[in-house]
Amino acid sequence: xxxxxxxxxxxxxxxxxxxxxxxxxxxxxxxxxxxxxxxxxxxxxxxxxxxxxxxxxxxxxxxxxxxxxxxxxxxxxxxxxxxxxxxxxxxxxxxxxxxxxxxxxxxxxxxxxxxxxxxxxxxxxxxxxxxxxxxxxxxxxxxxxxxxxxxxxxxxxxxxxxxxxxxxxxxxxxxxxxxxxxxxxxxxxxxxxxxxxxxxxxxxxxxxxxxxxxxxxxxxxxxxxxxxxxxxxxxxxxxxxxxxxxxxxxxxxxxxxxxxxxxxxxxxxxxxxxxxxxxxxxxxxxxxxxxxxxxxxxxxxxxxxxxxxxxxxxxxxxxxxxxxxxxxxxxxxxxxxxxxxxxxxxxxxxxxxxxxx
Amino acid sequence: xxxxxxxxxxxxxxxxxxxxxxxxxxxxxxxxxxxxxxxxxxxxxxxxxxxxxxxxxxxxxxxxxxxxxxxxxxxxxxxxxxxxxxxxxxxxxxxxxxxxxxxxxxxxxxxxxxxxxxxxxxxxxxxxxxxxxxxxxxxxxxxxxxxxxxxxxxxxxxxxxxxxxxxxxxxxxxxxxxxxxxxxxxxxxxxxxxxxxxxxxxxxxxxxxxxxxxxxxxxxxxxxxxxxxxxxxxxxxxxxxxxxxxxxxxxxxxxxxxxxxxxxx
Numbered sequence: 001x002x003x004x005x006x007x008x009x010x011x012x013x014x015x016x017x018x019x020x021x022x023x024x025x026x027x028x029x030x031x032x033x034x035x036x037x038x039x040x041x042x043x044x045x046x047x048x049x050x051x052x053x054x055x056x057x058x059x060x061x062x063x064x065x066x067x068x069x070x071x072x073x074x075x076x077x078x079x080x081x082x083x084x085x086x087x088x089x090x091x092x093x094x095x096x097x098x099x100x101x102x103x104x105x106x107x108x109x110x111x112x113x114x115x116x117x118x119x120x121x122x123x124x125x126x127x128x129x130x131x132x133x134x135x136x137x138x139x140x141x142x143x144x145x146x147x148x149x150x151x152x153x154x155x156x157x158x159x160x161x162x163x164x165x166x167x168x169x170x171x172x173x174x175x176x177x178x179x180x181x182x183x184x185x186x187x188x189x190x191x192x193x194x195x196x197x198x199x200x201x202x203x204x205x206x207x208x209x210x211x212x213x214x215x216x217x218x219x220x221x222x223x224x225x226x227x228x229x230x231x232x233x234x235x236x237x238x239x240x241x242x243x244x245x246x247x248x249x250x251x252x253x254x255x256x257x258x259x260x261x262x263x264x265x266x267x268x269x270x271x272x273x274x275x276x277x278x279x280x281x282x283x284x285x286x287x288x289x290x291x292x293x294x295x296x297x298x299x300x301x302x303x304x305x306x307x308x309x310x311x312x313x314x315x316x317x318x319x320x321x322x323x324x325x326x327x328x329x330x331x332x333x334x335x336x337x338x339x340x341x342x343x344x345x346x347x348x349x350x351x352x353x354x355x356x357x
Numbered sequence: 358x359x360x361x362x363x364x365x366x367x368x369x370x371x372x373x374x375x376x377x378x379x380x381x382x383x384x385x386x387x388x389x390x391x392x393x394x395x396x397x398x399x400x401x402x403x404x405x406x407x408x409x410x411x412x413x414x415x416x417x418x419x420x421x422x423x424x425x426x427x428x429x430x431x432x433x434x435x436x437x438x439x440x441x442x443x444x445x446x447x448x449x450x451x452x453x454x455x456x457x458x459x460x461x462x463x464x465x466x467x468x469x470x471x472x473x474x475x476x477x478x479x480x481x482x483x484x485x486x487x488x489x490x491x492x493x494x495x496x497x498x499x500x501x502x503x504x505x506x507x508x509x510x511x512x513x514x515x516x517x518x519x520x521x522x523x524x525x526x527x528x529x530x531x532x533x534x535x536x537x538x539x540x541x542x543x544x545x546x547x548x549x550x551x552x553x554x555x556x557x558x559x560x561x562x563x564x565x566x567x568x569x570x571x572x573x574x575x576x577x578x579x580x581x582x583x584x585x586x587x588x589x590x591x592x593x594x595x596x597x598x599x600x601x602x603x604x605x606x607x608x609x610x611x612x613x614x615x616x617x618x619x620x621x622x
Contacts, residue, residue, distance in 0.1 A: 053519055073522040074530075080523035086516035090538050099534075100524035151524060 002065040004029040004187035005050065005155050010059035012045055019045045021211030023059070027155075030185040032178060033216075034198040037208035038234070043191045046208075047157055050189065052076050063154050074103070079148030079186075083160040085140045087132040093119070093143050094128035100151035118150035121180060138169045145177065149184065156181070156188040162197060174200045195235050199223065207231050227269050229353040232281050239287075239324045240279040241299075242355065248274045255352055260320045262299060266350035277355040282345060284327035289315065289335060290344030299343040303335050317341070379597065386590035393585050408591035416576040417595060420556055423487065423572055427494035428502075428551035432544055434495070435502030442503070443510040461500040468496055469561035476565075486570035493561040498551035505550065509543025510536075542611040549607045553600045 003026045010023040020042040027033050035043040048054040050061055052073035061068040068076060079100075087096050094115050101111045119125050122142035132140055141161065148156055161177070162170045178201040181188050192198055198205045199219040206216040207230075215227040226232040229240075241259050249255030251271040257264055259280050272278050290298070301317035301324060313330045316323065326343060335341050381395050386408075389399025407413070435457075441447070442454045460468060472493045476484055484492070513536065521531035559574035566575045573596055580589060 051519075051523060053522075072527070073519070074525050074527050076523075078523055080520060082516045082520060084514055084516060086514050086520035088517055088521070088535055088539075089514065099521065099526075103525035103530070147520075147524065157523075 002029075003027060003062070004031065004064060005189065006060070006062040006065075007046070007050070008060040008062075010046065010049060010061065011057045012042075012049060012054060013057055018211050020049065020056070023211075023213060025206060025213065025216065027187060027189065029187055032181050032188045032190065032201060032203045034190040034192060034202040034205045035208055036192055036195060036198040036205050036234075038193055041208040042211040043193075043208050044159060047159055047189065047191045050155070051078055051080055051157055077151075077154045079151055079153035079156040081141075081144045081148050081156070081158045081161045083163055085132075085144040085164075087140055087143055087147075089132050091131070092128065093124065093130050093132070093135070096132065096143055097147045097150050099147065104151065114150055115146075118146040121149065121184075122146045137165055138173070141165060141173065145180075149180075149186070152186075154187065156186050158188065158190040160192055161190075163192075163194070170197075177201065199235070207234065225267075225269060226351070229279065229281070232351065232353065237284050237325065237327075238281050239284060240281050240353075241319060241322055241324065243278050243280045243352075245272050245274060245276060245278050245352075248272070249352060254347060257352060259299060264299070264350060265347045266352040267347070268352040270354060272352060272354055279353045279355050281351040281353060282349050284314065284325040285312075286349035287326050287343045287345040289326060289328060289333045290342045301341060301343060303337050303339045303341060305337055306335065315341070317343070382590045383594050386587055386594055388587045388590075391586065393587055393590065404587040404591045407588045408595055413573070413576070413588075413592050413595070416571055416573040417592075417599075419487075419570065420572040420574070420596075421599060423490055423494060424552045424555035426491050427498045427555040428548045430491065430495050431498035431502040431551040432506070432548045435499055435506055435547060436544070438499075439503045439506040439510055443507050457503045458500045460497050465497055465558060465560040469493060469564040472496070472561065473564040485565060486567035489565040490562060490570070490572065493565050494555040494558060497558060497561060498554050501550035501554055502544075502547035505543045505547035506540055507543075509540040509546075513539045545607050545611040549603055552603060556600055 005025075005027040007023050007025040010020055011018060012020040023042075023046055025033070035046060037043050045054065049056050050063075050068075052068065052071060063076060063078070088099065091099070094112075097118055098111045098115045101114060106114070115128070116125070119128065122145050124139060124142050124146065127135070127139065132143065135143065141164075144161070158177075162173050165173060174197055181201075190198070190201060199222070202219060204216055204218055205222050206213045207222070208214065209230055215222065215231055217225075222231070223235055226235060232238045233240075243257040243259040243264070246256045246258065246263075249268040249272040251268065254265055254267050255272065257266060257278060257280055264280060266280055299319060301319040303315055304318050304323075305316040307314040307316065308330065311330060312327055313333070315326045315328065315333065315335055317326060318324070324343075333341075384397055385393050385395050386404050387400050387402070388394055388397040388404065389401040392398065438453070438457050442450060442457070472489070476482065476489055481489075517535050517539075518528075518531045521535045522528065526534060556572075557574065559572075559578055562572045562575045563578070566572065571579075573592070577589060577592060577596070580586075
């Protein structure tokens, strides 16, 4: 099967240095892939290269197997939703949504029918005659989405589409957009700096850093098996405790380390040299507060603060001067500040990274 | 409510001082005697008959032609200038922006003298009259066109043109379908400000006009050397009507006032 979108050795520099520094990515038809990274990681530039607003210095882009070098944006058959929605303020909702169809010389009756369908999909039926200025932020977002979907593009590109919405609406729209995407089976690339958004919406997430993709995998693997310390820190919360390795640990192997005088076994995604400084990493909710039962991870710490969050409670601990957080269901642990506790957890929850980034 | 009373009195005073002279001038033009008396002595239309004769209508028409040429050229030159400054990054961008707005800050008299000397030095005396006037008026009209078009370009959502292109519009179609309609009121506002600026100018025209190709302002000024006759009052009213009608008409369709009081969106 031909890939819906293929990026090969994509590079782009602006003055100072490379912004996109060798991107390879293959997106299958119907797949939802997110480019996730902090600002300046090159994700938006990558999107602009795909859209054709910028020309790569090197590399190839193919949409449905068709080489895109030299193809201007208006011949790429893409749908694009911008962060600021970029609606046409002088046109009605219906005219905005129908714009792409009109450019494709679709007949008037069909335009009307498809615009109606698209507005129905985003639950805006009845607002055809409004102008963008008369809509709320969430409604504008939906118009922008309908305008991009109605042309049934080969690839739908979403550039931080939710970042201008308030939190509650943002969380609703995450589910709504990914639901819509699955129903329509439309190949989608989302650009975001919001890891929650990436995990909820994507089939696969490509974490970008310094113009490259550090790891591309499904959300569950990304969360549980981050490939390096940067990703481990960027996705969710993670505890890091300095430790010393006893011997060489091969990439993907379980190694032994010493933390605060206690031996712990953990998986190393990357190879670690013998006797070097390393970091033991585990997520706050993957450790338990133990009372003597067996477990691979056993660490002693003192409770500094108990933070009640409703359904969950965070125990802020101190371990040999290092802060560490454990997240437990409320009511399951009756520890108080100043108390000594033992942390326990399975080896599968423990990761090992070289100390340097 | 003495505070409001004071404000009302102030507003009334502003109206009185702004509109009073106009009303007086208009009234004076109906004097029966050859005296600029207010209130007028008797009633007569003879000054109006004179004002509507070729001696005055010629320069008035000349001024309309000049202002039309200057404002059309100001928009044609101002659009690309405003577009470049609003949309592109290039070395000297700030300088170009300052240069295009510069004549606003300069007394028009200075610009007029400068142009006069430049044309003399370049041996282009043949240009005096309409060509030199159009050139001079273009200089003082350009800032209005650049400014209003620039403001309306900046009020367009940043990615609207890119959005149009992603939907299948060629760059030209995107410009025609999205950019142009959105800057239309800016273009008309700029053109009407430029027109009024040219139509009411005399400090530049004073240096660049030539007998026979003299705008109405300069003609009025030279007539004043013989004293103020009721004819002049009638001519003044005629001269006022042109910009008022223009601004009124354009305002009706394009909300030009937005550029005077606030920016849109």
